Amino acid sequence: MSTRDWPLWEVFVRARRGLSHVHSGSLHAPDAEMALRNARDLYTRRGEGVSIWVVRASDIEASTPDERDPFFDPAADKIYRHPTFYEVPEGVEHL
């Protein structure tokens, strides 16, 4: 057996309380416990985090770049979802 067989884990780190976990990178590890320990050593050597998630890369489902345009198209023509779409009369404040 060798590391050739170890699965890939994606690492998410919460930099400090009040912030979300953000993707930091990935690593190979035989199990979740080792993945967490390795993630601590690899991605938080300088106090970059207060909490870590590790997720098997194979468990993540993602949209594909090929269908990027059709997939996100529905949002493209709805500019009325942005506040800048609306006209506000001169002098009206706090709106």
Next chain:
Amino acid sequence: MYGNDFGSDQAADQHVPAPDEQAFAALLADEGRVEPRDDMPGAYRKSLVRQIAQHAHSEIIGMQPEGNWISRAPSLRRKAILMAKVQDEAGHGLYLYAAAETLGVDRADLVDQLHSGRQKYSSIFNYPTLTWADVGAIGWLVDGAAITNQVPLCRCSYGPYARAMVRVCKEESFHQRQGFEILHTLSHGTSEQKAMAQDAVNRYWWPSLMMFGPPDDDSPNSAQSMAWGIKRFSNDELRQRFVDMTVPQSEALGLTLPDPDLRWNEERAHYEYGAIDFTELFEVIKGNGPCNAERMAHKRRAHAEGAWVREAADAYAAKQARRTESVA
């Protein structure tokens, strides 16, 4: 890492043939960044794998010359710092292997290719660290040159590589400062200590300049690499930037750089430096440097001797998985 794109394995197998150069040029122009599952020309992918793998190997082999001095560091403070630095190099190697893996290669295969000599690492690590001052010279000059090379890579067109380099560059600045501090301490110590610092700088100056690669008119891959947005500045531009940055620092150290032709050119507003003997660089690349054989032998041995750790981790993971299953 840094955004592996998480398609099924099937999607990877059915990877459509690379797009034509025009479509890819348009993607580069529109988006500026290429992400893992974007269509990219085979040559772009291949060139990136080669460069990122070589970069990763360099970080890993680069642990050796400095690791050589951990047990003999002159104080506990220096020892703790050096261990942290060597640990960083291991981390940098891992970030980079992960970035390479987003291009569809396996880390284990890359490591095999290093062990069998099919892939290279930076020639600078084939020079020995004869004295403690060499650890200072490596931090100041070798890491200084590396940073000069790497800062523009933070804007490289391939997203995962660029993101890895942002992290690496943040960490490298401590490396360069610790090297400078070692030399500064030595050069303000006894005359023997100062001579030791000067000797280290004398030996590491020219190899550091060679880290930027051959001169522009003899660097066949540079133009393509720049067109693809992998490389942002030419070898000679980066080398000049490094010299301009380093000469004033050498004055602050009270050490001289071993180049009688080194002088400020008022008109160009740059330092001029003497001709570099690239035959030496090519000899080292070919495997005839002072430590090539030793570095590779050590790397292969360390990998083989670590096999039991990997096996134990596998066995433990398998046992835990069985227990979880039987409870469920």
